[in-house]
Amino acid sequence: MSVDFGQIRRTEHLPARIAVQIASDIHDGRLKPGDKLPTEHFLARSLGVSRSVVREAIAQLRNEGLVETRQGVGAFVTERQSRQIRIGEDELFERDSFRDLFQLRIPLEIEAAGLAAVHHTADDLARLDAALDQMTGAEKWTEQGIVADLAFHRAVAEATGNDYFAMFIGFIAERISLAINAARAKAVLEEIVNITIEEHVVVRDAIASRDPKAARAAMRRHLLGAAARIDLTLETD
Structure with missing residues (x-):
């Protein structure tokens, strides 16, 4: 696609x-x-x-x-x-710029998942669960499903206990949301939503288990899967 x-x-x-x-x-x-x-x-x-x-x-x-x-x-x-971070909206309508931003997202979010597994609190886990509840509820086919997706990733970042992760991942996630919309518009909606939910559940469970290695691996699989769903080829090891 x-x-x-x-x-x-x-x-x-x-x-x-x-x-x-x-x-x-x-x-x-x-x-x-x-x-x-x-x-x-x-x-x-x-x-x-x-x-x-x-x-x-x-x-x-x-x-x-x-x-x-x-x-x-x-x-x-x-x-x-x-005002420390600013990327022009028009830059992200260029495929190379968008790919570069997505590439930056991967190491940040993988490490955030690992740190969240170590440092999360009960409140952090409750925020992850609240986002998942919205992602899997009746509104999962609507724009509110995208809002919940972004909320999940911000909750992971916040669970690191490091404000800089929350700042940068929150900023990038908002921009990546443009591609979530595009992917939903071009894919079989039921298929892409269900796959995305399954990937988020695996991330959540690994964080809840306080297993940083599994959390990093789950986040990596999710992000590479998300890139593949919008036909982005990324450089990874």
């Missing part, structure tokens, strides 16, 4: 589109450093989406360093000098 990168643009999922819209307001100066973003409730109502979609969009902006969140207060636009 070969992915049409024009298709990726057309199927970019809602959280990414909303994040791009808010990022444009920030870059163009309509939202300035220190400004508070509207509440999740307000954004969800005004954009006609669920609060979980808004939450994913804000997570992407946070991973890009465009906003910071303060618990119980809200999300605020960061100062320019604190």
Whole structure:
């Protein structure tokens, strides 16, 4: 299966589109450093989406360093000098750039799975299970299944206990979500969703068993399988 990168643009999922819209307001100066973003409730109502979609969009902006969140207060636009990661959206519609980003994802997420197996807490495992529940529920055929997929990978990163894993993996996962949409659009949906769920369950079980070797191996199989499903050829040992 070969992915049409024009298709990726057309199927970019809602959280990414909303994040791009808010990022444009920030870059163009309509939202300035220190400004508070509207509440999740307000954004969800005004954009006609669920609060979980808004939450994913804000997570992407946070991973890009465009906003910071303060618990119980809200999300605020960061100062320019604190914005550390930025990859232009148009770059990822080029196959070589997209492949390079996916290649970077592999060692990061494999090591994250191993560290998560060692360091995870009960709360971390609960977040993995919550994401899996959503992935396997009635909404698994919809865009919410993609949201849950991304939430699972962020939960793995957070379970490492290393904030930098969460920052970089969260950022990359949001970009890779464009390909998840494209793969779903071109594949037999039932087949690709069921395979993806099975791979995530194996990762979760290895982490829960506190087996870092098995967790790394399971994550590696999942990521190489995901690459194959969008016809990406990667350099691996």
